[in-house]
Amino acid sequence: MAGDRRGVANAASVLRTVLDHGPVARSGISPLCGLSPAAVSRQTTGLLRAGLLRELPDPAGRAGSGRPRIPLDLHTGAVGGPVAAGLHIGVPASTFSLVDLRGQVLARRAFPHRDPRDPDLSGLIAAELGRFLREYVTGSRPLLGVGAALGGWVRPDAGTVVRHPALGWRQRPLATELSRALGLPVHVDNHARAVAGAEILFGHPAARRSLVHLFIGNVVDAAFGIEGTVHQGPGSAAGDVAHLPVPGSGAVCACGRTGCLQAAASDTALGAEAVRRGIVPDPSVPLLVDAAAAGDPRADRLLRERARDVGRAAALLLDVFNPAVMVVTELSGVLHEGYLDEIRAAAVERSHVCDDPERIIAPHAGPAVLPQAAATVLLDPLFRDPAGLTWECEITSGGYGLG
C-alpha cells in the first residue's frame, strides 16, 4: 500500500514543472523534471485526461525544422479549466473566491457578518458560499472543492478549528460541516500558513526552498516553509509571533510586557493608536489608510512607524531562520509600496545576516492574497497528488461540477 508512490510523485512533478515553466512541451518537461520522455508522455496523458493540463494551439513563432512541439499548460479557468473555491473566514467579513490552477482569482465576493459570534455562522457562510458558487461555476468549469482559511488554531489534518477566539469557536469540525452542506471536498488551514502555501505554489520561486511568512492582521501570525512544505508544529500550532520582542516600541501588550509585536503592529493595536492620536474617529485601519492616502501626515507617520516595527520583527526572523524569502502580508500596507520599502529598510538596518532588502517581499497576489491563499488550501494537496483529490474527513459525495 505504501510501497509504490512513483506514479503520484511523478505526476506531481510533471504538474509542478508545468506550473513553474509556463507553457512547455513534453520534450521540455522531460529534462526539467528528470523523467524520461516515455514517463512524461504517460503522466501528461493522465493529466490531460483529468483536465488539469491542456494542449495549446500551434504556437505562432516556431524554431527550426522537425516536428513542432506541442506546448502544454495548466488548464486554467479562463479557458474552461477546473477551479477551486476559496473561503477566507474573517472578522468583520468573510470572502469567497474562485481561483484557477495558476492561482488566478477569477471572482470574489465579500460576505459581511452581522454577528461574528452567531453560533450558526458556519451555516450562514455555507449557504451564501453555495449561492456564490452556483452563480459563478458553470458546467464547463468543474469545481474541485473548497479551501478555507482562517485565523486561530486550525488542524488541517483533522479539518477542525481547535480555537478561534474572535468567532467563539472551539473544536469545530469545520471541514465536515462545510463539506456536508456543499457536497464538495473541503480542506481547511490557518490563514498564515495558507498564504505561505500560496506563495510557495504561485509566488517567488525561491519560496519553495524556504520562506517565513509574517502575517499582520487583527492578530499577528507567522508560518514557516521548508522545501515546499509548510511547517505545522505539534497540534498544528506554529508561528506564534505575537510576543516577538520589538525593541523600541513602548506599546503595552495584553501579556503585560512592553515591546511585543502584537501590541506594536497588529491592526487592532494600530486602529486603537490611530484613535488615540485623533487621526480617525473609529479604530479602523482602512480609515487610517484612507487618511494617509488623502495626505494626512499623522496617518502616514503612524503607518510608517508600524512598518518599521514590522521590519524589526522581520529582521529578527530573518536572522534566526534565514529563509530564502520573507513574505510580509500587511493587509493595509501591502497596497502601498512605500510601506514595504520602510519595512525593508528597517529590517536590513536591524538584521545581522540579511543585507538584501529584496529578500523581503509582499505577497505575489497583492490585494488578492487571501482569496488566493484560501483556495490554495485546496490546490496544494492537488498539486501534491493530482490523482487523489478526495476529501479525507468524511463522505465524499461526488461533488465535482455542482450546479
Next chain:
Amino acid sequence: MAGDRRGVANAASVLRTVLDHGPVARSGISPLCGLSPAAVSRQTTGLLRAGLLRELPDPAGRAGSGRPRIPLDLHTGAVGGPVAAGLHIGVPASTFSLVDLRGQVLARRAFPHRDPRDPDLSGLIAAELGRFLREYVTGSRPLLGVGAALGGWVRPDAGTVVRHPALGWRQRPLATELSRALGLPVHVDNHARAVAGAEILFGHPAARRSLVHLFIGNVVDAAFGIEGTVHQGPGSAAGDVAHLPVPGSGAVCACGRTGCLQAAASDTALGAEAVRRGIVPDPSVPLLVDAAAAGDPRADRLLRERARDVGRAAALLLDVFNPAVMVVTELSGVLHEGYLDEIRAAAVERSHVCDDPERIIAPHAGPAVLPQAAATVLLDPLFRDPAGLTWECEITSGGYGLG
C-alpha cells in the same frame, strides 16, 4: 534516472524502523513501516548482506506457539558492525570518535591544537585522525567514512567551510582535503546542525517531527529540523541566533546593542564575566563549572544566571517555531541537571505557548554529543540511502576497511 526511488526509500524506511524499534522481527517491521512482508523480506536481505543489519540469536523468552520470530537489529560496533568516524573541529581542541549505527560512541580522543590558526591545521588533524583510526578500527569493524562537524559557515553539499573566523578558514574544501588524506568518504556540516541531525536520528522520537536546537558554545548557534530534515537556509547559513534579544540581560554585545544572546550566554562571554567577578583567574568555563561543583556560590549563581538567559532565548524560539522538542546543547551546563531545570523554568515562565518544561531537553548523548553528532554527519546520509554511501565531492577511492 530520477524516476524510481522505491528501493532506496523502502530500504531507508526499514533501516529507520529497526533503529527506532530496537530489535524487531521482519513480521514486526512490516506493519511498522507499511510495507508488505514480501517487501520487508527483500529489503532486509539486502541490508543484512550490506552488513547494516544482523540477526540476533534466538531470544530467551518466547511468546506462544508458531515459528519463532527472528529479531533483527542494527549491526552495532560492539558486535563487529560498521562504524563511522566523527571529527569535531573545535577551539582549543578537536575530538576524534568512533560511533556505531546506534550512535554509540565507542572511542574518543581529544586532539589539542598548538596553534588553531596554523594554515595546515587540517593536515595535522587528518594525520592524527588517521593514526587514531588505524589504532581503533580493526578489519572486523568496517569503517564507513568520516563525518566532520565544526562551527562557522559550512556548506555540506559542497563539502566546504565558507568561513570559520576562529580558525581563519575561508572557502576551504575540507571534505576533499580530508578525503584525499584519509582515502575515505567524508561529509562535513556545521556543528549545530550536526547535533540536530544526531538528535533526529538517535534522540527523542518527537525530534523527527520538528525540533529546534540551540547550541551554546564559544558562539551561540541554532538549527531547525522539520520532518526529519535539518533546514539549511540559502548558502547553508541558517540559525544565526547570536543577536536574539534576551530582555533583562545588560551585557553589551560586539554589535553595539545590549541584550544579545551571544553577549549574555556564550562561553566566551561567560568566561569573561567569571573573571570580572573574580570567580576564576582565567576566562574558562570548565574552571567556572569546577568552581561551582566545588561549592563556590558565586560560580553557581553565575551559571544559573546564564541558564535563565538561555531559557529566555529558548522561550522565544519555542513561541515562534513551536517545535515538538527543543534541544539545548550547553556544553558546560548539560552535565548538571540543575541548570537544565533552570533553563526550563525560565523558558516556561517566559513562553506564551509552551507550558511543558519537558519539551526542552538536553542532548540525548549527554557529554558525548559532539563526538556523536560529528559522526552523524556521515551516518545521516547512510540512513537516507543505505545503498549509496559514496562521497559526492570527488575521488571515491574505495576506502571501506582502512588498515
Next chain:
DNA sequence: GGATTTATTTCCGCTGCGGAAGAAATGAGC
C-alpha cells in the same frame, strides 16, 4: 507424531520506469 500456529520466503501478476525503436509532423534540398 501430527495438527496448529506463526514467521519467513518464494512465486506470480501488476505497475511504472528507462531505453530503443517506431510513427508523426514539419522544414530543407533538389
Next chain:
DNA sequence: GCTCATTTCTTCCGCAGCGGAAATAAATCC
C-alpha cells in the same frame, strides 16, 4: 512535389520492485 533530415511524441519491451497468495519453515500443543 518528392524525398530526406530533423525533431517530437508514442509505442514496445525488458526490468525492478511492489503486493498478495501460496509455499515453506520452525516452533508449540495435544
